[in-house]
Amino acid sequence: MGQSIKIKIAGNEYPLVASSPEMEQLMRLAAEAINQKLTAYDAKFPNKSLSDKLSFVALNETVSRLTYQKKLSEASDEAKKLQDDVDSYLMNIGKDGR
Numbered sequence: 001m002g003q004s005i006k007i008k009i010a011g012n013e014y015p016l017v018a019s020s021p022e023m024e025q026l027m028r029l030a031a032e033a034i035n036q037k038l039t040a041y042d043a044k045f046p047n048k049s050l051s052d053k054l055s056f057v058a059l060n061e062t063v064s065r066l067t068y069q070k071k072l073s074e075a076s077d078e079a080k081k082l083q084d085d086v087d088s089y090l091m092n093i094g095k096d097g098r
Contacts, residue, residue, distance in 0.1 A: 002018050002020070002023070003017065005018050005024055007027055007028065009031050009034050009038075010034075037056075037057045037061075038057060
């Protein structure tokens with residue numbers, strides 16, 4: 001069983017359960033980041049509804065996550081290519097007798 005915590009987002013408090021101390025910390029950091037983005041959107045779009053601003057936060061965070069996933073996939077592909085190059089090089093060293 002996890003730890004019961006309360007997270008405040010946009011002035012509303014939510015009772016949640018964190019499965020570990022690390023998860024609790026991540027949840028608190030996420031709530032803080034959301035609230036910071038909401039504050040920025042409040043200043044930039046004062047006439048927009050909270051729902052609109054939360055949609056902006058969700059869109060922004062999703063675009064960031066997809067960007068990082070793409071970069072991670074590209075880095076993984078590059079690491080595999082480099083590993084294949086190293087493996088090929090090492091096999092050729094053995095064949096050449098060097």
